[in-house]
Amino acid sequence: MPTPPTATADTSPEPAERPxxxxxxxxxxxxxxxxxxxxxxxxxxxxVPNNVGNWITNRNFxxxxxxxxxxxxxxxxxxxxxGRQLDSSGVLVTSARILRRAWQLYVAFIFLFVxxxxxxxxxxxxxxxxxxxxxxxxxxxxxxxxxxxxxxxLLKFRPANMDxxxxxxxxxxxxxxxxxxxxxxxxxxxxxxxxxxxxxxFLGFNLPGYPDDRTWFFNPFAWQLMFVFGGWCGLGGSDRLxxxxxxxxxxxxxxxxxxxxxAVVTSWYWPPMEGLVPPAIGDIIYPISKTDLSVLRFAHFLxxxxxxxxxxxxxxAFLRWDVLKPLIMCGQHSLEVFCFGVFLSFAAxxxxxxxxxxxxxxxxxxxxGIALMVGLSALLSWYARAERDRMARKKAG
Amino acid sequence: MCAAPSALTRAGFSLPRLAxxxxxxxxxxxxxxxxxxxxxxxxxxxxxxxxxxALRSFPSYIEETLRARYPEGGVVVTTRxxxxxxxxxxxxxxxxxxxxARPALVIWQTxxxxxxxxxxxxxxxxxxxxxxxxxxxxxADVILVSPQYSPRTAFAFDIGAYTNALRWAARLGxxxxxxxYAIMRFWEDEGIFDFDxxxxxxxxxxxxxSCIGRLLxxxxxxxxxLRTLGSR
Numbered sequence: 293m294p295t296p297p298t299a300t301a302d303t304s305p306e307p308a309e310r311p312x313x314x315x316x317x318x319x320x321x322x323x324x325x326x327x328x329x330x331x332x333x334x335x336x337x338x339x340v341p342n343n344v345g346n347w348i349t350n351r352n353f354x355x356x357x358x359x360x361x362x363x364x365x366x367x368x369x370x371x372x373x374x375g376r377q378l379d380s381s382g383v384l385v386t387s388a389r390i391l392r393r394a395w396q397l398y399v400a401f402i403f404l405f406v407x408x409x410x411x412x413x414x415x416x417x418x419x420x421x422x423x424x425x426x427x428x429x430x431x432x433x434x435x436x437x438x439x440x441x442x443x444x445x446l447l448k449f450r451p452a453n454m455d456x457x458x459x460x461x462x463x464x465x466x467x468x469x470x471x472x473x474x475x476x477x478x479x480x481x482x483x484x485x486x487x488x489x490x491x492x493x494f495l496g497f498n499l500p501g502y503p504d505d506r507t508w509f510f511n512p513f514a515w516q517l518m519f520v521f522g523g524w525c526g527l528g529g530s531d532r533l534x535x536x537x538x539x540x541x542x543x544x545x546x547x548x549x550x551x552x553x554x555a556v557v558t559s560w561y562w563p564p565m566e567g568l569v570p571p572a573i574g575d576i577i578y579p580i581s582k583t584d585l586s587v588l589r590f591a592h593f594l595x596x597x598x599x600x601x602x603x604x605x606x607x608x609a610f611l612r613w614d615v616l617k618p619l620i621m622c623g624q625h626s627l628e629v630f631c632f633g634v635f636l637s638f639a640a641x642x643x644x645x646x647x648x649x650x651x652x653x654x655x656x657x658x659x660x661g662i663a664l665m666v667g668l669s670a671l672l673s674w675y676a677r678a679e680r681d682r683m684a685r686k687k688a689g
Numbered sequence: 690m691c692a693a694p695s696a697l698t699r700a701g702f703s704l705p706r707l708a709x710x711x712x713x714x715x716x717x718x719x720x721x722x723x724x725x726x727x728x729x730x731x732x733x734x735x736x737x738x739x740x741x742x743a744l745r746s747f748p749s750y751i752e753e754t755l756r757a758r759y760p761e762g763g764v765v766v767t768t769r770x771x772x773x774x775x776x777x778x779x780x781x782x783x784x785x786x787x788x789x790a791r792p793a794l795v796i797w798q799t800x801x802x803x804x805x806x807x808x809x810x811x812x813x814x815x816x817x818x819x820x821x822x823x824x825x826x827x828x829a830d831v832i833l834v835s836p837q838y839s840p841r842t843a844f845a846f847d848i849g850a851y852t853n854a855l856r857w858a859a860r861l862g863x864x865x866x867x868x869x870y871a872i873m874r875f876w877e878d879e880g881i882f883d884f885d886x887x888x889x890x891x892x893x894x895x896x897x898x899s900c901i902g903r904l905l906x907x908x909x910x911x912x913x914x915l916r917t918l919g920s921r
Contacts, residue, residue, distance in 0.1 A: 423889065
């Protein structure tokens with residue numbers, strides 16, 4: 293296992309979105325990193341098609357999935373870190389730093405897109421099977437670089453599995469004024485965000501996509517609520533919710549809702565459970581929109597959060613256990629690990645098709661993918677530490 | 690070879706209009722609407738110096754088997770292939786298609802192009818719902834057929850959401866659902882067929898399509914019999 297970062301690690305030369313683990317000693321909420329790390333692992337597993345590994349991920353046990361966790365925690369940490377910088381370095385500098393981060397994400401998106409195009413071109417060129425003439429014909433059209441590349445640069449063409457990244461770019465690029473508003477009128481900003489989400493639920497507008505009448509898979513006008521709510525919590529809102537979270541009634545309701553959604557979801561996907569939930573319920577609630585962040589998904593995330601916060605207090609000793617270090621480290625380098633995860637899911641798909649798709653291979657790909665993600669985060673932690681030491685020596689000398 | 694779990698091959702809902710037409714021993718038309726591109730393949734023929742193998746896709750197997758089973762009236766299967774057509778496009782074309790073919794049963798395969806485009810699943814379900822309504826109004830039954838399982842391309846588009854949407858549309862509309870995706874997935878898992886090999890056996894296409902044709906006939910017969918049982 294790679295060496296975990298020590299308590300005095302990681303102040304990268306550029307302002308990263310993650311706070312230095314030095315803060316860990318002074319009350320940094322390790323649960324954020326832990327669950328963001330877990331969400332990143334789940335997103336990777338879900339993105340490897342035909343993989344038995346994705347049966348353990350939370351999307352199979354309720355209405356919401358890893359995306360909600362990822363977007364919420366990203367909003368939370370972004371508001372916390374940049375909120376602090378706003379106080380120390382002012383609006384202009386902080387905004388510039390946020391935009392710089394958004395730019396890094398954009399570059400990462402284009403990089404992954406090129407790899408995606410390469411894989412499509414390879415599959416189309418090497419795979420001659422009349423059974424799949426239709427699929428190949430359509431892929432050929434997606435691989436036309438003159439259209440696909442231009443549309444990708446405009447963030448309009450977002451291949452499956454890469455949808456979260458454009459959402460994250462847009463959320464971060466529009467974050468400076470939102471952060472400013474959250475600092476001044478936290479509740480007002482949250483209400484505005486909620487109203488925008490509500491408008492989407494009824495009016496259904498979205499950003500245009502490519503090709504044709506396709507729209508964004510993750511509607512930014514709806515998903516901003518998750519991000520802004522995360523930010524609101526990160527700037528002290530979560531403390532104000534303590535009374536609510538600790539209330540027994542809320543806990544009971546949350547557990548009931550989680551159990552109900554577990555029953556509904558398993559009855560949909562797992563034949564032995566079929567018929568357990570009356571079809572009438574399904575008829576009313578289906579489809580649970582992921583694109584527009586359906587209220588059922590949002591409520592499911594809230595219920596999950598309530599239960600987790602109750603089960604795992606912030607000072608829980610096991611958060612510092614070595615077994616959890618890999619998860620926490622991944623959560624602390626979310627951008628790099630996320631992008632690497634998308635790359636690894638392409639690679640795993642390639643291996644599963646080219647070499648073997650056996651059960652053993654699926655498990656091997658899942659485990660080694662996660663090991664590589666952990667390896668990268670360890671490398672980044674080590675590098676950040678080395679840079680910090682160098683800077684410190686420079687200052688001293 | 691064509692085995693599949695009965696949960697996947699049962700009709701679940703009856704096909705009363707088709708049953709009536711077969712009972713009366715009148716000419717019965719089955720319309721297959723799909724998005725296959727394999728009917729004519731000039732590009733491939735050109736690249737291999739004109740050497741084309743006539744590929745039989747599943748509709749022709751349906752006609753053959755059903756004619757043997759119901760010899761009196763005469764069953765005709767007409768196929769309408771519209772590659773690169775979303776469910777919305779087909780929905781708009783359906784009234785004209787129905788007026789022209791006057792079918793007793795429509796086998797509607799859809800979802801592949803919607804998945805590739807990433808069309809919104811709610812739009813997709815709505816189009817399928819409306820389409821089922823059109824077909825029933827025109828006096829025909831429907832069997833919905835999901836896209837095929839395509840492991841090579843699974844990274845580029847996700848069929849799952851569209852298969853789920855079809856399953857729901859079928860359940861809400863009270864029509865049988867032929868989950869081709871799940872059946873092919875079963876064949877792959879059981880080692881009956883290998884769908885992701887770079888060099889597929891020359892007979893793969895024919896084998897798969899004859900199996901799908903056979904299982905679809907099984908579902909059709911099941912749906913017709915359900916109606917007979919119910920009416921007694």
